[in-house]
Amino acid sequence: MSHAALFAVTLLITLLALSFWLTQRQEARQQSARLQQHRQVAQRCLDLLQALQLHRGLGAMQGAGNLEQRTRVARQLDSLWLNWPGASLQLPALQQDWPQLRRKPGDFDAHCRLIEALLAVIEQLEDRLYRHDQPAIRGLGEACRSLEDLSRLRGLAVRAASYERCPPGLQMQLRFLCERLLSQQQAPPLQALIERLQTELIESSQVQLSPDDCFALLTPLIEQRLQGIRLGLD
Secondary structure: OOHHHHHHHHHHHHHHHHHHHHHHHHHHHHHHHHHHHHHHHHHHHHHHHHHHHHHHHHOOOOOHHHHHHHHHHHHHHHHHHOOOOOOOOOOOOHHHHHHHHHHOOOOHHHHHHHHHHHHHHHHHHHHHHHHOOOHHHOOHHHHHHHHHHHHHHHHHHHHHOOOOOOOHHHHHHHHHHHHHHHHHOOOHHHHHHHHHHHHHHHOOOOOOOOHHHHHHHHHHHHHHHHHHHHHHHO
8 A cells, every 4th residue: 555545544534533533522412401401490499399399388478578478489489490501402381371370379279280281391301311321310300209299298388287176177187197207217307397296276176377387397308308308410
């Protein structure tokens, strides 16, 4: 083989190797960008989950302070739903259900349905990230569902506390949630909280807690759990 031919072959191999390296580098960058986008959406989902749960909890509460807080949360949700990347990431268009829910803050079941759809999105994002060698993400969906049990307990307790005695329908739901939460975790703070709800609200012949009491009793534990989920996502 002549020197010219050898040079040409060497140059061609070099160019092919360079092209392959550049392609691989571009693909790695694109994958890294997609993973970062998924993580950012997962964080936004946690923001939405927190705000929707808070909006639901405040939905049955009266008083100027509670109404003012609910208005602030609704405005926060307005902002969070802007530019929801549903179509670009093949995620459901959840934001389309928010305007009607905003007008009906006391609709507990509608809040639960939207939160359930959001939890499904969180689980979908968890699967995507896990498939791309992000093992720390495993358990995110399960943790958020446990958080939702606690948040739903808050919303139902607030409603039950507005009666002289806990209505049978609410009593049944509250008992179920208390049993499920205790089966998931036996932490002393949770046990003490549930014992108080059972004694002063769920099983009491006369409700001894106000809606504000129930909200204040459960909110710190909800926020603590959410903070733990956020730290696990970082």
